[in-house]
Each structure stands twice: as C-alpha cells, then as structure tokens.
Amino acid sequence: xxxxxxxxxxxxxxxxxxxxxxxxxxxxxxxxxxxxxxxxxxxxxxxxxxxxxxxxxxxxxxxxxxxxxxxxxxxxxxxxxxxxxxxxxxxxxxxxxxxxxxxxxxxxxxxxxxxxxxxxxxxxxxxxxxxxxxxxxxxxxxxxxxxxxxxxxxxxxxxxxxxxxxxxxxxxxxxxxxxxxxxxxxxxxxxxxxxxxxxxxxxxxxxxxxxxxxxxxxxxxxxxxxxxxxxxxxxxxxxxxxxxxxxxxxxxxxxxxxxxxxxxxxxxxxxxxxxxxxxxxxxxxxxxxxxxxxxxxxxxxxxxxxxxxxxxxxxxxxxxxxxxxxxxxxxxxxxxxxxxxxxxxxxxxxxxxxxxxxxxxxxxxxxxxxxxxxxxxxxxxxxxxxxxxxxxxxxxxxxxxxxxxx
Numbered sequence: 001x002x003x004x005x006x007x008x009x010x011x012x013x014x015x016x017x018x019x020x021x022x023x024x025x026x027x028x029x030x031x032x033x034x035x036x037x038x039x040x041x042x043x044x045x046x047x048x049x050x051x052x053x054x055x056x057x058x059x060x061x062x063x064x065x066x067x068x069x070x071x072x073x074x075x076x077x078x079x080x081x082x083x084x085x086x087x088x089x090x091x092x093x094x095x096x097x098x099x100x101x102x103x104x105x106x107x108x109x110x111x112x113x114x115x116x117x118x119x120x121x122x123x124x125x126x127x128x129x130x131x132x133x134x135x136x137x138x139x140x141x142x143x144x145x146x147x148x149x150x151x152x153x154x155x156x157x158x159x160x161x162x163x164x165x166x167x168x169x170x171x172x173x174x175x176x177x178x179x180x181x182x183x184x185x186x187x188x189x190x191x192x193x194x195x196x197x198x199x200x201x202x203x204x205x206x207x208x209x210x211x212x213x214x215x216x217x218x219x220x221x222x223x224x225x226x227x228x229x230x231x232x233x234x235x236x237x238x239x240x241x242x243x244x245x246x247x248x249x250x251x252x253x254x255x256x257x258x259x260x261x262x263x264x265x266x267x268x269x270x271x272x273x274x275x276x277x278x279x280x281x282x283x284x285x286x287x288x289x290x291x292x293x294x295x296x297x298x299x300x301x302x303x304x305x306x307x308x309x310x311x312x313x314x315x316x317x318x319x320x321x322x323x324x325x326x327x328x329x330x331x332x333x334x335x336x337x338x339x340x341x342x343x344x345x346x347x348x349x350x351x352x353x354x355x356x357x358x359x360x361x362x363x364x365x366x367x368x369x370x371x372x373x374x375x376x377x378x379x380x381x382x383x384x385x386x387x388x389x390x391x392x393x394x395x396x397x398x399x400x401x402x403x404x405x406x
Contacts, residue, residue, distance in 0.1 A: 026181055026330050027053075027129040029121050031076060034136050039085055039108040044072050045333070046121075048099050053125040062101055065090035069103050075120040076131075081113025099233065115154035119145040128184060130177075132334050140337040144169045144177060171347040178351020181330060182359075187239050187397060188323055189359060194246040194390045195316055196364050197383045198253060199309075200371075205364055207313040213356070215320025216327055217349055223328030224336070224345050233282035235325045237401035241291060242319035243394030245298075246312075250387035252299070253308065254380065262299035266292045272402060283402045327352055 029046040051058060051068060061067040069091040078085040091103035109115075119131035131145040133152055143152045169177075182188055195212070199205045222228045245265070252261040269292035276285040298315065302308050327348075336344055371379040 026184060027122060027126040028132065028330055028333070029119075029129070030132045030134070030333055031119075032134045032136065033078075033117065035115075039088075039106060040078055041104070041106050042076065042078070043094070043102065043104045044076060044091075045096065045100055045102045046072075048101055050122065050126075051101065053122055062093060064092040064103075066093075068101070069093065069105075072103055072121065073105060075122075077118045077120070078107050078109065079116040079118060080109040081111035083109070083111040085109040117143075117145070117152040117154065119150050123147050123150070128180075130330070134334065140340070142169060142334060142336065142340065144173060169344075171343045174344050174347030175351040175354070177330075178348040178353075179355040179358075180351075181327065181348070182352045182355035185326075187243060187394075188326070188356075190390050190393060191239070191243045191246065191319065191323065192356060192359060193363060194243060194250060194387065194394075195312070196360065196367060197386055198250050198312075199364065201309075204309045204313075205360065207309060208316045209356070209360060211313040211317035212320040212323070213353060215317040216324030216352075219321045219324030220328045220331075220349055220352075221345060223325050224331045224341065226332075228325075229332065230325055231282070232329060233401060233404060234284075234287065235322060235329075237283050237398055237404075238287075238291075238322045239319075239326050240394050240397030240399075240401055242322060244391050244398055245295060245394075246315065246319070247387045247391035247394055249299075249302065249312075249315075251384060251391065253302070254384055254387070257303050262296060265299075266296045269295065275403070281403045288402075 027050060029044065029050065031045070032043045034041040048058065051062075054068070054071065056062075056067050056071075063069070073087050073091050085107040088106045088108050091105040094102040094104050096102040117133050117135075119133065121131050122129040127147045129147070131150075132142060133145055134140065134142045135152075135154070145152060192212070195208045196205065199208055219228070223230075248261055248265065252258070269288050272281070272283075273285040273288035273292065275281060276283060276288055298311075301311055305311050331344060331348055334344075367379070367382075370382060374382075
C-alpha cells in the first residue's frame with residue numbers, strides 16, 4: 001500500500017508542480033535611489049527567474065531599452081508634486097551576477113513638491129511581490145514596498161538633501177515580513193510538516209523545533225552579515241533534498257527499516273554526481289557525493305537507534321543550517337547599512353519563528369488528536385500518505401533545482 005501511495009503521490013506532484021522548481025520562493029526585487037536637484041538616479045536588480053512571470057523572451061528582450069527595461073521604467077516610479085518624473089533615456093542594462101539582471105536610468109522631475117517612490121513591479125503577475133527600495137541621502141534608509149503599501153513618501157527637500165519623512169521599514173515591519181516569508185515558503189513548511197508527522201511527544205517536538213530554529217538562526221545571521229554567502233541555486237536544491245530525505249525517512253521508519261530506501265537514495269545521488277561531473281546542474285559533484293555518504297550513514301545510524309528522536313533532531317539542526325541560508329536571501333540582497341542590520345535581522349528572524357511556531361501549534365495537536373481518536377490506524381495511513389506526498393514534492397524541487405542550467 002505504501003509503495004502505491006508513493007507512486008501516486010509522485011505522479012500527482014509532477015503533474016501539479018509549477019514549471020520552475022524555484023517558483024515557490026519569495027518574489028522580490030531591489031532598487032537604489034540617489035537624488036539630485038532636478039531628479040534621481042535609479043538602479044534596479046531582480047532575479048532573472050522573476051522575468052518568467054512576464055511575456056518576454058530572455059534571449060532577446062533583456063538589452064538596454066528593450067521590452068524588459070521599458071517595463072521597469074513604467075512600473076518603478078518617482079513622483080514629485082503629484083507629477084511623474086520621466087526617464088531622460090531608456091534604462092541601460094548593467095553587468096550583473098549570474099542569474100540576475102540589472103538596469104540603471106536617470107529621472108528628471110518637472111515639478112517641485114513632495115517626492116514619492118512607487119513600485120508596481122510584478123504586482124499584477126505576483127501580488128505577493130516585495131520591492132525593497134533603498135535611498136542614499138544624508139543617511140541610508142530602506143523600505144519594503146508591497147501591494148498593500150506600494151508607496152514611500154519623501155519630503156520636498158532641496159534636491160540631494162532630500163530625506164525620508166518616515167523612517168525606513170521598522171522592527172514590526174520586519175517581523176511581519178518574517179511571518180509572511182515563512183508562511184509563503186512552502187518548502188520550509190513542508191520540511192517542518194515532515195518532521196512533525198512522526199513526532200509522538202511534546203518533548204520530541206521541542207527537540208526538533210529548537211534544533212531547527214537554532215540552526216537557521218545561525219546561518220541567517222551569517223548570511224545577512226556577509227560572513228558566508230553560498231551559491232543560492234545550490235542552497236535551494238539542498239533545501240529540496242532535505243525535505244525529500246526526512247519524508248523518505250518517515251516512510252522507511254513506518255515500513256520496518258528495510259534496505260531498499262538507503263540503497264536507492266545513495267545510488268541516485270551517486271548517479272547525479274556523475275551528471276554534475278559532466279558540468280551539468282547547480283550542485284557540484286563533490287557535494288552530491290557528500291550527500292550520498294551522509295544519507296548512507298544517517299540511515300545506518302537510524303537502523304540501530306532504539307529511540308530515533310534525538311538523531312532526527314540532529315538532522316533537523318543540520319538541515320536547519322541550509323534552510324537559514326534560504327531564509328537569508330531576501331535580506332542579504334538588500335545590502336543593509338550597518339546601523340540598520342541589527343533591527344532588520346532581529347525582526348525578520350522573530351517573524352520567522354512566530355510563523356513557524358504558529359504552524360506547529362496548529363498542526364501537531366491536530367495530528368495527535370487524529371492518532372488518539374482515529375479508527376483502525378487512520379493516523380498511520382495519514383502519516384504514510386503525507387510523507388509520500390512530501391517526499392515527491394521534495395524530490396521534484398531537488399531535481400528541478402539541482403539540474404537547472406541557469
């Protein structure tokens with residue numbers, strides 16, 4: 001029965017999954033503004049993947065003055081005195097890191113009065129899109145613009161001395177951002193759910209949640225502070241792997257700890273390593289071989305463990321380190337000034353924890369109630385089906401990201 005459910009879940013996951021393995025990630029773009037007496041200089045950065053939401057051809061539409069450049073000039077606006085500031089020339093494409101596009105242009109303002117930055121970038125295509133605007137004046141300030149709050153009002157000022165009348169996004173704003181980030185981060189939620197499916201006691205839940213929280217808080221801070229900045233594509237693929245492995249582990253424990261799952265997982269990772277050695281994909285061959293050895297050792301330890309709860313907590317910590325780099329992406333790209341890092345980091349991490357604890361508080365009691373009251377082992381079936389579906393989804397994310405070519 002478990003095998004049939006797993007196969008059905010794999011088919012369903014591949015049929016229903018989005019075209020891109022990264023489509024679950026938080027949609028975001030970034031701009032930097034330098035004000036001048038009669039206008040402003042604007043630089044915009046956005047992941048190349050985000051442009052798949054637009055009806056454009058990345059092979060020919062990304063150049064200076066092309067359709068993509070004109071789209072951003074029409075959707076990232078500066079208003080002064082109620083009148084729109086107009087581009088002196090179409091946006092010019094800049095050199096950008098792999099997987100990103102960047103444009104620069106100058107705006108000239110025809111009127112005087114209050115200045116307002118307004119972003120409509122991708123809001124029609126992705127209403128949850130976040131735009132991070134950064135203003136360089138007497139002090140650097142940043143603000144998160146959303147569909148609900150797409151405007152940032154600046155004072156009238158006198159050209160280059162213009163400063164925001166309102167401070168940039170504050171502590172509560174970053175707490176809210178953290179909550180939204182975890183609630184829309186379906187891969188992170190899938191990982192937490194996979195951990196909870198076999199957590200039978202409150203103490204075990206505490207071990208798992210504490211280990212995961214501590215680990216991702218460490219790497220979130222390291223990434224935002226610029227101490228470590230691993231390749232984003234590799235991080236995203238490893239997050240998918242973490243989901244698949246923990247979910248497969250659930251099914252393996254429920255089915256009697258046979259040899260098939262460890263052998264298949266290790267062999268598949270070695271095969272992927274051979275593909276990576278040929279120069280394909282986002283994850284290096286050495287990393288894939290390391291995952292194969294990790295998986296083999298982990299299943300070997302679990303096979304001998306009478307109480308696997310603490311070992312699972314150790315795995316939650318190990319993979320929490322990877323998830324922390326995933327959480328950090330949205331903040332790390334903002335390049336916050338030193339005086340703004342502490343409150344942004346604290347608020348965002350607090351929001352992630354609040355969102356995560358809210359999910360745990362809703363799901364785990366429901367699972368335990370089902371276990372106590374369900375007839376004829378319904379809870380076991382739910383755990384098997386849920387683990388199979390999560391494993392299929394994790395495999396899809398892992399393979400789509402690991403084999404991505406751009």
